[in-house]
Amino acid sequence: MAWNDSSLTSGGAPLWHQIAERLRSAIIAGHFKPGDLLPSEAELNRVFGVSRTTARGSLDTLEREGLIVRRSGVGSVVVEPMVELPANVMASFSEDMRRRGHAPSYQTISAGLAAIPLEVRDILRAPMAKQGFRIHRLLLADAKPIAVSISWIAPHVLAGHKPPTVRELDAGSLYQWLESVCGVRILSGHEVIEARVLDTQTATSLGVDSGTAALVVSRLSETADRTPVEFAQMTYRGDRYRLRIDI
The missing domain is CATH 3.40.1410.10 (Chorismate lyase-like)
Known part of the structure; x- marks a missing residue:
């Protein structure tokens, strides 16, 4: 499943969790490599039809896991694996x-x-x-x-x-x-x-x-x-x- 497949599951895991899982899988598979930018909050909002808070929550999760770093004025950058x-x-x-x-x-x-x-x-x-x-x-x-x-x-x-x-x-x-x-x-x-x-x-x-x-x-x-x-x-x-x- 591609990260930008817009069909999220209702009534299952929280939407931010599902988006984070999509992006995590894409990073592990090498679709996003170290140094690449992940989709912005605005793009996640557009693709999945979710709120800004939900989009931010998915990116915050990946940052806590050490997969990305959030840089002001740049975006969410994929980093070398921990x-x-x-x-x-x-x-x-x-x-x-x-x-x-x-x-x-x-x-x-x-x-x-x-x-x-x-x-x-x-x-x-x-x-x-x-x-x-x-x-x-x-x-x-x-x-x-x-x-x-x-x-x-x-x-x-x-x-x-x-x-x-x-x-x-x-x-x-x-x-x-x-x-x-x-x-x-x-x-x-x-x-x-x-x-x-x-x-x-x-x-x-x-x-x-x-x-x-x-x-x-x-x-x-x-x-x-x-x-x-x-x-x-x-x-x-x-x-x-x-x-x-x-x-």
Whole structure:
């Protein structure tokens, strides 16, 4: 059924809900792509013969769902789909993206030994360590930047092993590399999530304006016996990422 089929069902779901469903289906099917304008309230009024309030209600629903953004003087713009992640699942970025139908990829900005900040030493329970392996990567979903990640591997993990190369880091999941090369499997951990605004450097990497809202996820990854493996801070674009908590 086309979005502009004017036959709405009387006595069923509210009219605003039916219109929202038509437009939602059209977005999912690709008839409206990111950057496209949805029909205006006036056009919805004309096509469906509904009030302005009803038309506005359908567009408000799509905005709450993160499918569009309403811009004054422009209209209702379709945005890139949100990546929704459950907050109670311990998984790598690659696993999360694939589970939700997105193709993950990486661009390593830098990787090498660096002085470990005191707070990171405390988190990794390595108070005497002076240097650690630091990885700075751009995380992409469907070839589009979604987050910047800075992670530190606990010094004991790489004892006796060569650290990952840029090629290996660009090729896939760090969790998979740690398990296959170092024999370390991540099974537990915890995260702290906070809202911030992006600085100029991070915003440029993510292709958005400085000062844009972001979610910062600070994650300590551990083995089954709670031995620290990696500490990472991942800064996600607020317009592409959200968390879901099942209670």
